[in-house]
Amino acid sequence: MTTTPTTTASASSAAGNSFSDVTSSESALRRFLHGLPGVDQVGAEARATALGTRSIKTTAKDYAIDLAIRMVDLTTLEGQDTHGKVRALANKAMRPDPADPTCPATAAVCVYPDMVGIAKETLGTSGVNVAAVATAFPSGRAALDIKLADTRDAVEAGADEIDMVIDRGAFLSGRYLEVYDEIVAVKEACGPAHLKVIFETGELQTYDNVRRASWLAMMAGGHFIKTSTGKVQPAATLPVTMIMLEAVRDFREATGQMIGVKPAGGIRTSKDAIKYLVMVNEVAGPDWLDPDWFRFGASTLLNDLLMQRTKMTTGRYSGPDYFTLD
Amino acid sequence: MARIDVRKTYKLYIGGAFPRSESGYSYVVNDAKGKFMANASLASRKDARDAVQAARKAFPGWAGRTAYNRAQIVYRIAEVMEDRRPQFVDAVQKSEGRTAAQANKVVDEAIDRLVWYAGWADKITQVVGGANPVAGPFFNLSTPEPTGVVAVFAPQESSLLGLVSVVAPAIVVGNTVVVTSSYERPLPAVTFAEVLATSDVPGGVINVLTGSAATTGPWLASHMDVNAIDLTGVAGDADLAKSLEEASAENLKRVRRAPSAEPDWSLDPGTDRMTGVLETKTVWHPIGI
Numbered sequence: 001m002t003t004t005p006t007t008t009a010s011a012s013s014a015a016g017n018s019f020s021d022v023t024s025s026e027s028a029l030r031r032f033l034h035g036l037p038g039v040d041q042v043g044a045e046a047r048a049t050a051l052g053t054r055s056i057k058t059t060a061k062d063y064a065i066d067l068a069i070r071m072v073d074l075t076t077l078e079g080q081d082t083h084g085k086v087r088a089l090a091n092k093a094m095r096p097d098p099a100d101p102t103c104p105a106t107a108a109v110c111v112y113p114d115m116v117g118i119a120k121e122t123l124g125t126s127g128v129n130v131a132a133v134a135t136a137f138p139s140g141r142a143a144l145d146i147k148l149a150d151t152r153d154a155v156e157a158g159a160d161e162i163d164m165v166i167d168r169g170a171f172l173s174g175r176y177l178e179v180y181d182e183i184v185a186v187k188e189a190c191g192p193a194h195l196k197v198i199f200e201t202g203e204l205q206t207y208d209n210v211r212r213a214s215w216l217a218m219m220a221g222g223h224f225i226k227t228s229t230g231k232v233q234p235a236a237t238l239p240v241t242m243i244m245l246e247a248v249r250d251f252r253e254a255t256g257q258m259i260g261v262k263p264a265g266g267i268r269t270s271k272d273a274i275k276y277l278v279m280v281n282e283v284a285g286p287d288w289l290d291p292d293w294f295r296f297g298a299s300t301l302l303n304d305l306l307m308q309r310t311k312m313t314t315g316r317y318s319g320p321d322y323f324t325l326d
Numbered sequence: 327m328a329r330i331d332v333r334k335t336y337k338l339y340i341g342g343a344f345p346r347s348e349s350g351y352s353y354v355v356n357d358a359k360g361k362f363m364a365n366a367s368l369a370s371r372k373d374a375r376d377a378v379q380a381a382r383k384a385f386p387g388w389a390g391r392t393a394y395n396r397a398q399i400v401y402r403i404a405e406v407m408e409d410r411r412p413q414f415v416d417a418v419q420k421s422e423g424r425t426a427a428q429a430n431k432v433v434d435e436a437i438d439r440l441v442w443y444a445g446w447a448d449k450i451t452q453v454v455g456g457a458n459p460v461a462g463p464f465f466n467l468s469t470p471e472p473t474g475v476v477a478v479f480a481p482q483e484s485s486l487l488g489l490v491s492v493v494a495p496a497i498v499v500g501n502t503v504v505v506t507s508s509y510e511r512p513l514p515a516v517t518f519a520e521v522l523a524t525s526d527v528p529g530g531v532i533n534v535l536t537g538s539a540a541t542t543g544p545w546l547a548s549h550m551d552v553n554a555i556d557l558t559g560v561a562g563d564a565d566l567a568k569s570l571e572e573a574s575a576e577n578l579k580r581v582r583r584a585p586s587a588e589p590d591w592s593l594d595p596g597t598d599r600m601t602g603v604l605e606t607k608t609v610w611h612p613i614g615i
Contacts, residue, residue: 318547318550
C-alpha cells in the first residue's frame with residue numbers, strides 16, 4: 001500500500017520539451033493531468049498520520065523550531081487590517097522575540113496588496129520579504145485584466161512575492177487550459193517577484209485534483225505551490241501537503257527544476273509545524289528544509305513557536321502573556 | 327460462576343476529562359495499614375503543563391461569571407458530594423486509617439466547608455473592597471479580582487478535608503486551579519474529581535493531578551503562566567519549599583509559604599486563603615460629572 005506515484009511515462013517524455021506539447025491544447029492537457037497516477041486516499045492519510053508520530057526532541061527540536069520560525073510567512077489578511085497593525089506585524093517578523101537576539105527573523109510578511117507599501121517601508125533592508133495576495137484573493141472571482149492589474153499594483157508597491165489564487169470554478173469544471181493560461185499571465189505580470197499559486201485545496205474535493213493542480217501550476221511556472229487561502233475550512237492538512245510534496249519531488253525528478261511548497265491556514269502549534277517538517281524531509285527530501293523551498297502561512301503559529309523556543313532556552317514553561325497578540 | 331472484578335482505573339482530571347498520565351506511569355497506593363488499594367496515575371511535567379493550559383483556557387469564562395453563579399456551583403459540588411457520601415467515607419477511612427465515625431465526621435466537615443466557602447463568593451468583595459476616602463473630588467473604589475491560574479499543593483495528611491480547604495477558596499473567588507493531591511492518599515482526590523465532573527464546574531476550572539509535589543512542583547513553580555502558588559502540601563519539606571519559592575520568584579507569583587507542619591483543618595479557616603489569591607483593582611472616577 002504505497003502512495004508514492006511513479007513519474008508517469010507521459011510526464012517523463014513531456015519533461016524533455018518543457019511540457020509545450022502537453023499544454024498545446026485543452027485535450028492534451030486534460031489527457032496529461034488525468035493520466036497522472038491516482039492518489040490512494042486511505043494510504044495517503046495513513047502515511048501522513050504515521051509521519052506525524054515521530055518524536056523530535058532536544059537538539060533536533062531546537063533546530064526544527066528555529067527552522068520553522070525562519071519559514072513562517074507572518075500573515076494578516078483581514079478586512080480590519082490597519083497601517084498600524086501591518087507595521088506591528090512587520091516589526092514582529094524582523095524580531096519575533098525582542099527579549100532574545102538569537103531568535104531568527106521570519107521569512108516574510110503576507111498582506112493584502114494595498115498594505116505592501118507600508119510593510120516594505122517598515123521592513124526596509126532587513127531581508128524579510130513582503131508577500132502580497134493578489135488576483136482577487138480569496139475567491140479569485142474577477143476578470144483576468146483586473147487580476148493582472150491587482151498583481152502589477154502589488155509588484156510596483158514593492159512586493160517580493162505574489163500569492164495568487166487559481167480559478168477553482170474553471171479547474172473543477174475541467175477548463176484546465178484556462179487555469180494554466182491565467183497562471184502564465186499572472187507570472188508574467190509578476191516580473192521579478194516570486195509567484196506562489198494557491199489551490200484552495202479545501203475546495204478541490206479530491207486528492208487526485210490536488211495532484212493535478214500541483215502539476216498544472218508547476219508546468220505553468222509557479223515558484224511555489226500553496227495549499228489554501230486560510231479563508232476556507234479545511235485549510236492545510238498533512239495529507240494534502242504530502243501529495244503536494246510528492247508532486248514537487250516528482251517534478252524535480254522529471255525536469256530538474258525545484259518548486260517550493262507552502263501549507264497555509266490551520267497550523268497553530270509547534271507540534272503541528274514539526275510534523276510538517278518531518279514530512280518535508282521524508283517525502284520531498286532535506287533539500288526542501290529551507291525557507292526558500294518551504295513556508296508556513298500562519299499568524300498564531302509564531303507565538304507557539306516562540307513559547308516553545310523560550311521553554312527550550314530557559315528550561316521553564318512560558319505563557320501567552322509574554323508575546324504580542326498579533 | 328464467580329464474577330470477575332471490575333477494577334477502577336484512577337486517573338487524572340485535566341480540562342474536564344479523565345486522561346491517564348501522559349508519561350504512562352502509575353504508582354501503588356496503599357491504605358493506612360500498608361495494604362494495596364489501587365494504582366494511581368503518576369502525574370508528569372507534561373501533565374502539569376497540560377493542566378495549566380486547561381486552567382488558563384477556563385479562566386476568563388470562570389472569572390467572568392457572576393459571583394452568585396460561582397456560589398451556586400460550589401454549593402452544587404457540596405450537594406453532589408453529599409450524594410456520594412459512602413464512597414468518600416470509605417476512601418477517607420482507608421486512606422487515613424480512621425474509624426467509620428471519624429471518617430463520617432471528616433466528610434461532614436469537608437461538605438460544610440464547601441458550603442461555607444460558597445457563601446463567600448458574593449460577599450468577599452464587600453469585605454475586602456470598598457470606597458476609599460481620597461483628598462480630591464473623586465470616587466475611589468477598590469474591588470478584588472482573581473489573580474489567574476493558581477497551582478495548589480494539597481496537604482499530605484488530610485486527603486479530603488485538607489484538599490477541599492485549599493481548593494475551594496481559590497476557585498470561589500474566580501481563580502482556576504491546578505492541584506497536586508496528597509502523594510500517599512490520592513484516592514479521595516480522584517473521587518472528588520469525579521464529583522467535579524458532574525456538578526456544573528466548567529472543565530479546566532479545577533484540574534487534579536495525583537502524584538508527587540517533587541515532580542510537578544518545579545515545573546509549576548517556574549511556569550510563567552501560573553499566577554499564584556500554594557505550598558501548603560509541601561509542609562515539612564523545607565528544602566523543596568525553598569526551591570519552589572525561588573522558582574516562583576521569576577514571574578513574581580503570589581506564594582503562600584509552606585507551614586512548618588500541617589494545620590488542623592477542622593478549625594475555622596478564616597478568609598486569608600481567599601484574599602491571598604486576589605488582586606486589588608482601584609478605580610478613580612470624578613465626582614459631579
